[in-house]
Amino acid sequence: MYKAKAYSAASATSPLTADTIERRDLTENDVQIEILFCGICHSDLHTVRDEWSSFMSTVYPVVPGHEIVGRVTEVGSAVTKFKPDDIVGVGCMVDSDGTCPQCKAGFEQFCPNVTLTYNSPDKHLGRVTYGGYSESVVVDQRFVLRVPPNLDLAGVAPLLCAGITTYSPLRYHGVTKGKKVGVVGLGGLGHMGVKFAHALGAHVVVFTTSPDKKEDALRLGADEVVVSRNADEMQKHAGSFDFILDTVAAVHDINAYLNLLSRDGNITLVGAPPKPLEVAAFSLIMGRRNLSGSNIGGIAETQEMLDFCGEHNITADVEVIPIQKVNEAYDRLLKSDVKYRFSIDMSSMKSESPR
Ligand code: NAP
Numbered sequence: 001m002y003k004a005k006a007y008s009a010a011s012a013t014s015p016l017t018a019d020t021i022e023r024r025d026l027t028e029n030d031v032q033i034e035i036l037f038c039g040i041c042h043s044d045l046h047t048v049r050d051e052w053s054s055f056m057s058t059v060y061p062v063v064p065g066h067e068i069v070g071r072v073t074e075v076g077s078a079v080t081k082f083k084p085d086d087i088v089g090v091g092c093m094v095d096s097d098g099t100c101p102q103c104k105a106g107f108e109q110f111c112p113n114v115t116l117t118y119n120s121p122d123k124h125l126g127r128v129t130y131g132g133y134s135e136s137v138v139v140d141q142r143f144v145l146r147v148p149p150n151l152d153l154a155g156v157a158p159l160l161c162a163g164i165t166t167y168s169p170l171r172y173h174g175v176t177k178g179k180k181v182g183v184v185g186l187g188g189l190g191h192m193g194v195k196f197a198h199a200l201g202a203h204v205v206v207f208t209t210s211p212d213k214k215e216d217a218l219r220l221g222a223d224e225v226v227v228s229r230n231a232d233e234m235q236k237h238a239g240s241f242d243f244i245l246d247t248v249a250a251v252h253d254i255n256a257y258l259n260l261l262s263r264d265g266n267i268t269l270v271g272a273p274p275k276p277l278e279v280a281a282f283s284l285i286m287g288r289r290n291l292s293g294s295n296i297g298g299i300a301e302t303q304e305m306l307d308f309c310g311e312h313n314i315t316a317d318v319e320v321i322p323i324q325k326v327n328e329a330y331d332r333l334l335k336s337d338v339k340y341r342f343s344i345d346m347s348s349m350k351s352e353s354p355r
C-alpha cells in the first residue's frame, strides 16, 4: 500500500478536509493514475450528506469524486491497454464481476456486484472505495478509458459521469434530426445533454428555473429556452415532445413535463432527488406516455461517448477550482450556481499537509 493525499468528509454534516488515505499496490491488471482533474457531480454532494440513505447509506470517512482524468504513472505486469504517460479517464465504476448477464451485455452499471468508484465495498482493502478527490488512484484496466488527444482535460473530467449519463439515454431513445427534445435543468448533466442532443441533430428546448441562464442555453446548442416557472410558456409546448431528459437534483413536479410529451413520448429521469416524485396517473395514461430512468452507461458506451466528443470537439464548460474551494463549490451547487461544472485542478492538492 502507499499513501495518497485526499479530501474526505467525516460525517454528513462535516465539511470536506485534507486527509491521507491508503491506495493498494498494483496487482497485475491495475493501472496507477496521477489525477489531474476531477469534476464535482451533484451525486458527490448527495453522498457526502447521506441524502440517499434510503437507497445506499454513506460510510464515513467518504472520499467522493467519479469524474477523473489523469496520467498513467505505472501499470501492472498484465496490463496491455495502457502505458505510463497515457492520458486516461475513470468514471463511476472501478470493478464488476464480468460474468453476469448485465456485464456480458455491456451494462456493467447494472451488475449486482458492481464496485462504484467511492462508497462501495473494496475487495482489495476491506473498507469502502475512495474516489477522485485525491492525487492518485489505482484502477483495474477494464475500467480505465482512453481520452481523445484533442480535448481540454479540465473539461474532459465531467464527461466521465455527466457526459455518459446524458449521452446514453439520448442514444438509447433514438434522439436524432427531426426529433423535439427537452432538457430539464441546466446544470452539469443538463448542459451536456444540450450539447449532445444538439450534436445529434435534434430540436432542443431547455427548461430552466434560472432566467439568467437563457443566453448560455442558446450558446450551448438549445433552439428554445423555457423558464419553467412560467405556466404560459410551458403551456405553449403541451403535447409536443418526443423525448425529455430530466436532470433535476431536487424534488419537482414531473407531471408538468409529462404533459408536454406527445403520444408515446418518453421522459427519462437521470436526476436522482432524495425523495420520491409524485406521478399523476392521468399524466401517463393520456397519450400512452412513458416514464423511465437511466443510470450512467456501460464501459464500451463510455468509450464511444469519449470518442464522439473527440470527433465533435465536445467538452464540459467548467469552472476550474482548487481543492481548497470544494466546500464553497458544494454550497453554490445547491443554489444552481455553477456554469456548468466545477472541475478540481488536483495540482492544488500539493500544497496540503494533511493530518
Ligand atoms: P447540478 O449541476 O446541481 O444541476 C441540477 C440542475 O437542476 C440545476 O442546475 C438547476 O437547473 C435544476 N434544479 C435544481 N434545483 C431545482 C428545483 N428545486 N426545481 C427545479 N430545477 C432545479 O446537478 P448534476 O450534477 O447535473 O446532477 C443532477 C442530478 O443527477 C443529481 O440528482 C445527481 O445525483 C443525478 N445524477 C444521476 C446520474 C445517473 O446515472 N442517473 C449520474 C450523475 C448524476 P436550472 O438552474 O436550469 O433550473
Ligand code: ZN
Pocket: 041, 042, 043, 044, 066, 092, 161, 162
Ligand atoms: Zn456523477
